[in-house]
Amino acid sequence: MLQIYNSLSGKKEQFIPIEPGKVKMYVCGMTVYDYCHIGHARVLVVFDVINRYLRKLYGDENVTYVRNITDIDDKIIARAIENGEDIGTLTQRFIEAMHEDADALGVMRPDIEPRATEHMDNIINMIQTLIDKGMAYQGDNGDVYYQVSKFKDYGKLSKKNLEDLQSGSRVEVEQAKRDPADFVLWKMAKPGEPFWESPWGQGRPGWHIECSAMSRHCLGEHFDIHGGGLDLKFPHHENEIAQSEGCSGHKFVNYWIHNGFVRVDDEKMSKSLGNFFIIRDVLKNYAPEVIRYFILNSHYRSPLNYSDENLDRAKASLSTLYQSLLDIEPIDVPLDENSDYAKRFFQAMGDDFNTPKAISVLFDMSHELNRLKNSDKAQAQELAAQIKHLAHILGLLENDPQAFLQSGAGEGGLSDDEINDLIAQRAQAKADKNWAESDRIRDVLVAADILLEDTPEGTRWRRK
RNA sequence: GGCUGGAUGGCAGAAUGGCUAUGCAGCGGAUUGCAAAUCCGUGGAUCUCGGUUCGACUCCGGGUCCAGCCUCCA
Numbered sequence: 001m002l003q004i005y006n007s008l009s010g011k012k013e014q015f016i017p018i019e020p021g022k023v024k025m026y027v028c029g030m031t032v033y034d035y036c037h038i039g040h041a042r043v044l045v046v047f048d049v050i051n052r053y054l055r056k057l058y059g060d061e062n063v064t065y066v067r068n069i070t071d072i073d074d075k076i077i078a079r080a081i082e083n084g085e086d087i088g089t090l091t092q093r094f095i096e097a098m099h100e101d102a103d104a105l106g107v108m109r110p111d112i113e114p115r116a117t118e119h120m121d122n123i124i125n126m127i128q129t130l131i132d133k134g135m136a137y138q139g140d141n142g143d144v145y146y147q148v149s150k151f152k153d154y155g156k157l158s159k160k161n162l163e164d165l166q167s168g169s170r171v172e173v174e175q176a177k178r179d180p181a182d183f184v185l186w187k188m189a190k191p192g193e194p195f196w197e198s199p200w201g202q203g204r205p206g207w208h209i210e211c212s213a214m215s216r217h218c219l220g221e222h223f224d225i226h227g228g229g230l231d232l233k234f235p236h237h238e239n240e241i242a243q244s245e246g247c248s249g250h251k252f253v254n255y256w257i258h259n260g261f262v263r264v265d266d267e268k269m270s271k272s273l274g275n276f277f278i279i280r281d282v283l284k285n286y287a288p289e290v291i292r293y294f295i296l297n298s299h300y301r302s303p304l305n306y307s308d309e310n311l312d313r314a315k316a317s318l319s320t321l322y323q324s325l326l327d328i329e330p331i332d333v334p335l336d337e338n339s340d341y342a343k344r345f346f347q348a349m350g351d352d353f354n355t356p357k358a359i360s361v362l363f364d365m366s367h368e369l370n371r372l373k374n375s376d377k378a379q380a381q382e383l384a385a386q387i388k389h390l391a392h393i394l395g396l397l398e399n400d401p402q403a404f405l406q407s408g409a410g411e412g413g414l415s416d417d418e419i420n421d422l423i424a425q426r427a428q429a430k431a432d433k434n435w436a437e438s439d440r441i442r443d444v445l446v447a448a449d450i451l452l453e454d455t456p457e458g459t460r461w462r463r464k
Numbered sequence: 465g466g467c468u469g470g471a472u473g474g475c476a477g478a479a480u481g482g483c484u485a486u487g488c489a490g491c492g493g494a495u496u497g498c499a500a501a502u503c504c505g506u507g508g509a510u511c512u513c514g515g516u517u518c519g520a521c522u523c524c525g526g527g528u529c530c531a532g533c534c535u536c537c538a
Contacts (some may be wrong), residue, residue, distance in 0.1 A: 010468090027538095028538075029538085030538075031536090031537085031538095036538090037538090039537085039538050040538055041538090042538070043538040044538085046538095073536095074536080075536075075537095158467080158468080158533075158534085159467060159468065160466085160467060160468095160533085160534070161466090161467090163466090164465090164466045164467065164534075165466090165467095165534060207536090228538065229537075229538030230468095230469095230532070230533085230538080231532080231533075231536095231537050231538065232537080232538065233468090233533075234467095234468095234533060234534070235533095235534085235535090236537090258538095259538075260469090260532090261531085261532075261538080262538085263531080266530070266531070267531085268531080268532070268537090269538095270536095270537060270538090271536085271537065272536075272537070297476075297477065297486095297487080298476080298477060298478090299477085299478075301469090302470085302477085303469095303470080303531065303532090305476085309475080309476090310475090310476065312488090313475080313476060313487075313488050313489090314476090314487095314488095316487080316488055316489090317476090317486090317487050317488065320487075320488090320501095323501065323502085324502090326501090348478090354478075354479090356476095356477055356478050356485095356486075356487095357478055357479075357485080357486080359478095359486075359487085360477095360478070360485060360486035360487080361486090362486095363486055363487065364485095364486080367502095367503090370501095370502055370503070371502090371503070373502085374502085374503085430497085433497075435497060435498070438497090438498090439497095439498070439499080442498095442499075442500090446499095451500065451501090452499080452500065453499090453500045453501050453502095454496075454499080454500075454501095455500095455501080460500090460501085462500095462501095
C-alpha cells in the first residue's frame with residue numbers, strides 16, 4: 001500500500017503502476033556548470049529514498065530510475081566562455097563532481113543517467129513531430145517555438161491559465177513569438193556557440209524538450225512517476241507535459257512528485273540569491289549522514305531551513321541512534337516485516353514517504369535496544385539487525401557506530417592520537433585517585449569538543 | 465495583480481474530529497569518584513475571529529502573517 005501526493009491532482013492517491021509490479025520513474029537532474037548545493041542535495045536524497053523504498057516494495061529489478069543530466073544550456077555556454085574552457089571539459093568536470101557529492105551522501109546511482117547531448121536525434125524528431133502536428137512553428141528569427149494555445153490542457157499541472165500568465169508576464173516578449181507564453185524548442189546558434197545540425201538550421205535544443213525526449217526514450221511515452229524540485233513545476237514540467245502529450249496524443253505521466261525548497265533565513269536557497277551552500281563545503285564540517293538525516297527529518301514537501309543549529313541538532317539526534325548500536329554486534333538475519341516496528345515503519349513510508357515518522361520508529365527501537373543490552377544480549381543483537389535493516393531504506397546508520405561517533409575531526413582539532421594520549425594520562429590520574437588532575441584533562445578534551453564516557457571496559461570518547 | 469502552499473511546545477518536526485508523536489534542549493530520580501552515556505519519571509503547543517459538532521488543533525468561512533510560482537533555478 002503506497003499513497004503518493006500527486007501534484008497534478010493536489011491530493012494523495014493510491015499508487016498503481018501502469019504495468020503491474022513494475023515502476024518507472026524519471027527525475028530532473030542537474031544542469032552541470034557548477035558544484036551542487038544543499039538544494040540539489042535535497043532532490044538527490046529525497047528521490048534516492050523514494051527509489052530505495054520502491055525497490056523494497058517492488059524489487060530491484062522491477063524499478064527503473066532515470067535521472068538526467070542537462071549538459072547543454074545557456075548557462076553552461078556562458079560559464080565555458082567565462083572560463084575560457086571547452087564545454088565538454090566543463091560539463092565532464094562537474095558531472096564528476098556531482099557523482100562525488102552524490103556518492104558521498106550515499107545516494108544510489110540511477111539506473112539510467114541520460115545526457116541531453118547524447119539524445120539530439122530524439123530531440124530533433126520530437127520537435128519535428130510537433131511541427132508536423134501544427135503545435136510548433138519556426139519564428140522569424142529562426143528559433144522554433146511551441147505554440148501553447150494549441151495544447152488545450154496547458155496549465156493543468158501548475159494550475160495556471162494563459163490569461164493569467166499573459167497579464168502577469170514580467171519579461172519583455174521575444175518578437176518572434178506568436179504568444180508570450182510560447183516557449184523555445186530549438187534555438188539558433190549565435191556565431192561561436194556550439195551547435196547541432198537540424199532541419200531548421202544549426203542550433204541547440206531548448207531545456208524543456210530535452211527532458212521530454214530523454215524520458216520518452218528511456219521510459220516510453222507513458223510512465224509512472226516524474227519528480228523534481230518544486231521550482232520545476234512551472235514552466236519546466238508544465239512544458240514537458242505540453243510537449244510529450246502534444247506529441248503522443250495521450251497521457252504522459254501518472255504521478256508528479258515535487259520536493260520543497262531548502263531555505264536560508266526563510267528565503268529560498270538559490271544561485272540567484274547567492275545564499276547557497278555547496279555540498280562539498282558542508283561535508284567538511286558534517287558527516288554525510290548528518291546531512292541525510294537533516295533532510296529526511298522533515299517531510300519532503302515541507303520547506304527545510306538550513307542552518308548550523310539544525311545540522312548540529314541532526315548530528316546530536318543521529319548520535320543517539322548510533323550510541324545505542326555501540327558494543328552490540330547485529331546478527332545476520334533478514335528484515336522481519338511482520339514486527340510491529342517494521343509495520344509502523346512501512347506504514348509511515350507508505351503514507352507519501354513520511355520519513356520523519358519513519359525515523360521516530362527508529363528511535364523507539366533504539367530505546368528498546370538500550371534496555372535490552374543489559375538484559376538480553378541475543379535479543380539485542382536481533383533488534384540491532386532490524387534497526388539497521390529499516391534504517392538502510394533511508395540510507396542511515398550505514399557506518400560503524402564508533403567510527404561515526406568519532407568522526408568530524410576539524411582542522412585545528414585534536415588528532416585521535418592526541419586524544420588517546422590524554423585519555424591514557426587521565427587513566428593514570430584516575431588510578432591514583434587524583435580526581436583534580438583527571439577532571440582537568442577531561443576539561444581540556446571537552447574544550448576541544450571531545451566527550452568522554454567512562455565504562456566498565458575503559459574510557460570511550462566521541463566528537464561532539 | 466493572478467495562482468499555489470503553509471502557520472503546532474524553547475527549538476526542530478509528525479499526526480489526528482475525542483486516545484503519548486519523535487528528536488534536541490530543560491527539570492527530578494537511578495547510576496557515576498564527579499561527569500558522560502543509559503534507564504525511570506516530568507513540565508511545556510496547535511496564528512486569529514466566527515461557524516458546524518456532544519466534542520476541533522483537525523471540517524467550513526473571514527482575517528493576519530510567511531514562503532513560493534507567474535524569468536533561469538532542485
